[in-house]
Amino acid sequence: MRGATHAKWAVCAVAVALAATACGGGGGSGGSGGDGSGVVRSSWGDPQNPLEPANTNEVQGGKVMDMLFRGLKRYNSKTGAAEDMLADKIETTDSINFKITVKDGWTFSNGEKVTAQSFVDAWNYGANLKNNQKNAYFFGQIDGYDKVHPDSGTPSATNLSGLKVTGPLTFSVKLNQKFSLWPDTLGYAAFAPLPKAFFDNHSAWVSKPIGNGPYTIDNYTKGSQMSLRKWDAYPGTDKAQNGGVDLKVYTDNNTAYTDLTAGNLDLVDDVPASQLKNVNADLSGRYINTPAGIIQTLAFPFYDPAWNKADSDKVRKGLSMAINRKQITETIFQKTRTPATDWTSPVLGKDGGFQDGLCGDSCDYNPTEAKKLVQEGGGIPGGQVKIGYNADTGSHKEWVDAVCNSINNALGNDKACVGLPTGTFADFRNKITQKKMTGPFRAGWQMDYPLIQNFLQPLYYTNASSNDGKWSNKEFDKLVDQANAESDRAKAVKIFQQAEGVVRDNMAAIPLWYQNGSAGYSDKVSNVALNPFSVPVYNEIKVK
Amino acid sequence: MGRYVIRRLLQMIPVFFGATLLIFLMVNVMGDPIAGLCGDKQCDPATAAQLEKEFGLDKPVWQQYLTYMGNVFTGDFGTAFNGQKVTELMAAAFPVTIRLTIVAILFEIVIGISLGVVTGLRRGRPIDTTVLLLTLVVISVPTFVTGLLLQLLLGVEWGIIKPAVSTEATFSELIVPGLVLASVSLAYVTRLTRTSIAENRRADYVRTAIAKGLPRRRVIVRHLLRNSLIPVVTFIGTDVGALMGGAIVTERIFNIHGVGYQLYQGIVRQNTQTVVGFVTVLVLVFLAANLIVDLLYAVLDPRIRYA
Numbered sequence: 001m002r003g004a005t006h007a008k009w010a011v012c013a014v015a016v017a018l019a020a021t022a023c024g025g026g027g028g029s030g031g032s033g034g035d036g037s038g039v040v041r042s043s044w045g046d047p048q049n050p051l052e053p054a055n056t057n058e059v060q061g062g063k064v065m066d067m068l069f070r071g072l073k074r075y076n077s078k079t080g081a082a083e084d085m086l087a088d089k090i091e092t093t094d095s096i097n098f099k100i101t102v103k104d105g106w107t108f109s110n111g112e113k114v115t116a117q118s119f120v121d122a123w124n125y126g127a128n129l130k131n132n133q134k135n136a137y138f139f140g141q142i143d144g145y146d147k148v149h150p151d152s153g154t155p156s157a158t159n160l161s162g163l164k165v166t167g168p169l170t171f172s173v174k175l176n177q178k179f180s181l182w183p184d185t186l187g188y189a190a191f192a193p194l195p196k197a198f199f200d201n202h203s204a205w206v207s208k209p210i211g212n213g214p215y216t217i218d219n220y221t222k223g224s225q226m227s228l229r230k231w232d233a234y235p236g237t238d239k240a241q242n243g244g245v246d247l248k249v250y251t252d253n254n255t256a257y258t259d260l261t262a263g264n265l266d267l268v269d270d271v272p273a274s275q276l277k278n279v280n281a282d283l284s285g286r287y288i289n290t291p292a293g294i295i296q297t298l299a300f301p302f303y304d305p306a307w308n309k310a311d312s313d314k315v316r317k318g319l320s321m322a323i324n325r326k327q328i329t330e331t332i333f334q335k336t337r338t339p340a341t342d343w344t345s346p347v348l349g350k351d352g353g354f355q356d357g358l359c360g361d362s363c364d365y366n367p368t369e370a371k372k373l374v375q376e377g378g379g380i381p382g383g384q385v386k387i388g389y390n391a392d393t394g395s396h397k398e399w400v401d402a403v404c405n406s407i408n409n410a411l412g413n414d415k416a417c418v419g420l421p422t423g424t425f426a427d428f429r430n431k432i433t434q435k436k437m438t439g440p441f442r443a444g445w446q447m448d449y450p451l452i453q454n455f456l457q458p459l460y461y462t463n464a465s466s467n468d469g470k471w472s473n474k475e476f477d478k479l480v481d482q483a484n485a486e487s488d489r490a491k492a493v494k495i496f497q498q499a500e501g502v503v504r505d506n507m508a509a510i511p512l513w514y515q516n517g518s519a520g521y522s523d524k525v526s527n528v529a530l531n532p533f534s535v536p537v538y539n540e541i542k543v544k
Numbered sequence: 545m546g547r548y549v550i551r552r553l554l555q556m557i558p559v560f561f562g563a564t565l566l567i568f569l570m571v572n573v574m575g576d577p578i579a580g581l582c583g584d585k586q587c588d589p590a591t592a593a594q595l596e597k598e599f600g601l602d603k604p605v606w607q608q609y610l611t612y613m614g615n616v617f618t619g620d621f622g623t624a625f626n627g628q629k630v631t632e633l634m635a636a637a638f639p640v641t642i643r644l645t646i647v648a649i650l651f652e653i654v655i656g657i658s659l660g661v662v663t664g665l666r667r668g669r670p671i672d673t674t675v676l677l678l679t680l681v682v683i684s685v686p687t688f689v690t691g692l693l694l695q696l697l698l699g700v701e702w703g704i705i706k707p708a709v710s711t712e713a714t715f716s717e718l719i720v721p722g723l724v725l726a727s728v729s730l731a732y733v734t735r736l737t738r739t740s741i742a743e744n745r746r747a748d749y750v751r752t753a754i755a756k757g758l759p760r761r762r763v764i765v766r767h768l769l770r771n772s773l774i775p776v777v778t779f780i781g782t783d784v785g786a787l788m789g790g791a792i793v794t795e796r797i798f799n800i801h802g803v804g805y806q807l808y809q810g811i812v813r814q815n816t817q818t819v820v821g822f823v824t825v826l827v828l829v830f831l832a833a834n835l836i837v838d839l840l841y842a843v844l845d846p847r848i849r850y851a
Binding site: 248 | 577578585586628632695799
């Protein structure tokens with residue numbers, strides 16, 4: 001009897017398992033033969049915030065925004081250049097007042113026309129403090145922002161005074177300071193238009209968002225899957241070249257990768273670091289590793305007097321020279337990072353302000369010079385560098401240890417540098433905002449829009465939103481103001497580069513490396529690419 | 545019996561409050577959740593303050609705890625950061641994990657106890673040694689190794705199963721993950737049963753039963769097994785709670801969107817409401833399972849009486 005139970009159970013288990021695979025096999029991509037009706041099955045992570053354009057500030061929600069919305073501008077998926085999408089004209093004479101004309105013939109997928117009002121309503125909603133939108137600060141340049149989004153207390157106005165609808169398809173924007181490159185920021189998701197349905201029945205909209213992009217949401221089970229389907233009546237030129245995209249939430253990117261190699265998934269846009277060694281063998285070349293608009297730096301606590309002495313810049317430069325970037329990016333990151341030679345990103349391109357080698361000698365590995373500079377600068381404050389990082393995500397420990405190792409070797413001192421982990425990301429952020437850092441700490445920056453301004457102003461301008469080290473420099477501030485006021489694009493970029501020179505001369509932060517986007521895909525899909533934000537260009541993927 | 549149950553239920557109250565308070569404090573120690581919510585960028589102070597107010601994080605911890613517990617008794621477990629009700633998350637996650645736990649427990653009961661009886665009756669024979677060795681291997685290999693190995697072999701190399709469980713997470717999809725989840729406990733159940741059976745086999749009542757001329761099967765099932773099951777039932781009972789809460793590793797490997805996954809997300813995102821809500825329910829499951837185990841003692845061994 002005992003033996004029988006055992007055997008019977010085993011047979012049952014195998015039978016059911018086999019039956020399950022039989023039913024489960026071949027699901028997913030419906031159409032075939034390359035008629036454009038096939039569905040792409042892609043990995044996804046659970047978005048952190050409710051899916052609203054002005055509330056989505058991370059990659060996972062951003063993917064959906066990119067498929068669901070089209071704004072006034074759109075960043076070219078290859079070059080990153082801001083190109084007109086819904087904008088017919090954006091005119092200005094003084095870099096403060098802008099007249100915007102929206103193209104005719106665009107609708108939301110529920111049939112509602114996209115008008116100037118759709119934009120103005122959406123922007124007013126996004127800026128209003130009462131709506132808790134995490135991207136509200138994007139509207140900070142528009143006149144009247146301080147009324148709808150005061151630093152403390154309740155808003156005294158509900159609408160931005162700088163926004164005026166002047167016709168069905170035209171509206172005007174008044175900024176609170178000169179910002180010539182402002183139109184180029186309008187490709188960011190926060191500036192997307194919203195249909196009336198958003199305001200009429202907000203909870204219904206959030207559970208199944210309606211937009212004006214090439215896809216519509218067919219089905220959304222929060223936390224597990226979103227099925228997007230091609231919107232046949234999409235008026236734009238960048239129509240979807242597949243039948244739709246199924247975004248599947250994975251608990252772990254390793255599982256997603258395993259599913260890709262087993263043929264149950266078509267696209268993984270986050271290849272786990274542990275699999276990078278096998279990726280070429282597993283996917284026979286169907287692997288993308290391209291630069292993205294992300295740079296990793298080490299910031300310094302300038303509020304700590306020990307790090308802000310007259311000669312401290314020598315110590316910072318010395319430390320920078322003590323880091324063997326090439327070796328670390330090759331061994332630890334398997335070349336998915338590129339050693340940084342400036343404070344922006346290669347995705348900006350030469351015209352956009354990226355300048356290869358701007359950092360100069362200070363970013364080259366040079367142990368002897370490093371040792372000399374640190375000594376000239378009065379040595380390391382407290383005798384030991386403690387590099388702060390959060391230990392819960394992104395395997396930061398490995399590279400921090402490597403950086404420390406490199407510094408220790410260069411300075412010939414075993415105890416010159418150690419890692420200082422903080423348990424959770426939230427606690428790490430907490431310490432930073434409360435100015436509790438006592439040594440350099442990890443600072444990453446992912447661009448919001450491909451402009452050199454975005455790599456400098458939020459990070460190094462006095463009291464800027466992401467100036468975590470609280471660095472302050474009058475000359476830098478002056479140059480940034482000057483660049484923003486400059487109406488000639490090329491000249492503005494030049495002045496921004498001068499400002500970047502100030503960052504370099506003071507070594508306000510040590511640039512480490514540019515981060516690449518990495519993705520792997522199955523043999524069922526083609527034409528897969530990552531845009532400069534390291535998000536897959538879903539609408540261009542073709543299913544075989 | 546009735547009075548015993550009531551007394552046990554009353555004892556649960558302080559345990560319940562103590563456990564939730566501890567979790568509440570622990571989650572709060574991890575730092576400001578709003579700071580993590582805005583990603584690498586700093587939240588603008590006004591929005592951060594507004595969010596804190598909305599989630600009640602601007603109040604002192606004891607007040608947060610009281611408000612929270614007050615809401616819990618009205619069935620309101622709060623809202624997760626992504627705007628979903630925690631009860632909604634529970635409704636999605638618990639059925640999946642319960643199914644997974646049922647599969648795992650079934651494996652433990654059917655395979656674990658059968659193997660335990662077989663080896664207990666044949667102590668020292670080759671089958672006993674083999675099973676002992678096997679259970680030793682299972683106990684010493686970490687779950688994630690077993691999980692990843694089975695996933696790779698069955699899912700990728702041989703294509704018998706899908707490496708990732710779908711959203712529906714049906715029973716048939718959960719067989720392999722359930723086995724992985726059960727593996728270590730299964731080995732313990734086998735060993736516990738084996739020892740218990742081997743010990744009781746020499747007991748007087750078994751000898752009496754055999755001497756009475758009862759059929760071997762009846763002796764084993766009605767007399768020997770029933771008395772030997774007490775430690776095993778205790779173990780399986782407490783294991784119900786452990787399996788539900790401890791499925792994080794298995795759920796991650798097989799892409800199961802259950803309790804473990806939601807807890808992990810809650811912790812990574814510092815979402816007090818999610819973490820405390822799920823743990824509260826898990827504490828209740830633990831307590832209920834323990835009560836049931838104690839009541840089962842009486843069923844298994846009438847000698848144990850409750851005042």
